[in-house]
Every structure is written in structure tokens, then in C-alpha cells.
Amino acid sequence: MVLPVSHSGSMVSVQLKPTFKCLILDRDGVIIRDVDHLTKIEQVEILPGAADRIAAVNLMGIPVVVATNQSIVGRGMCTNEDVQAVNTYIATELAKMGAFIDFFVWCPHTPEDNCYCRKPKPGLLYRIANKLKLDLRECLMIGDAVTDKKAAIACRCPFVMVGKGGLAEWDLSTGKTRDR
């Protein structure tokens, strides 16, 4: 990206041009801290910086959607309604910080179910694309796992990998991750 320079030679503010039509985020490890078997809202901890990144994308008028594997449903540890309650709680907490999630999609199946929606399969991403009538090649996915990356590759969706810091590692101005 070329930064515009004013006549005085100093930097002027950069108006970011959206380079993607939808931001698709993994949930656990990207927006909230990844804990084993998260079934209750008391276990939710929004990662620092996540709300800021989402809010910035909101300001560009780009939808932000979450795609998450929740095999805890298939394993009988909680219900789809429990997952929905956790998602609603996350959305509410983010909204308090000015960040808005358009909707969540999740896979409730276990690996043994061999479904088409559990990442690394791309079914969840296609569900998003169908709902928003978007081409996944023009979207952006951010995840913290190889399974996220494989799902994105399977449908040619551009992908950014983040580490332990989650979404805060994503630098919106460069589109890449810091310190990597």
C-alpha cells in the first residue's frame, strides 16, 4: 500500500479502502480466549484488541461474521441453544465496545460425523457466502488454527493466521499480522 504524502512532506491520514467484502472470523482464540469445553458465558473472555479491529471493519461498512467449530454439541456437553447463548453474550459484550458481529455460524458435529461444515471442510464458509451472496475469493478469513486455513484454502478465501494474541495481531492497515 502506498501512503499518500502531503505537499509539506508529512504523512496525511490514510483512508483505508476495503480490500475484502466480508470479514470471516474464527471465534475461540481469535475473538475470545481459547478455553477447553466452553459451554458457559462465565468462561468467555474477550481478547484485548479484538473489539477495536472489528469496530474498524464495521466503520468500513463490511459485514463481520463468525464461523466456529463447536463439537461440544455433538459430544453431548451442551446444546445448540447453549452455543447460541454464548454467541449472543459475546456479541453483546463486543457491542458494548462498539464492535458488531453480523451473525454467527457454527458446526455442532464431531469429527466422526464426517459432516461438510466442520473446518477444515469449507461448508461453514459457503453458508456465509450463500447468505450474503458473496464470492469467498473476495472475502477475508482470520483464524488461529491450520483447520481454519485449510477451510479457507478449500474455497479460495484469502486467509490470515494469528497467534496467541488473537485478532489483535492483525494489522488492518497492512492486512497482515504483526510480529510474524
Ligand SMILES: [Zn+2]
Ligand atoms: Zn458440521
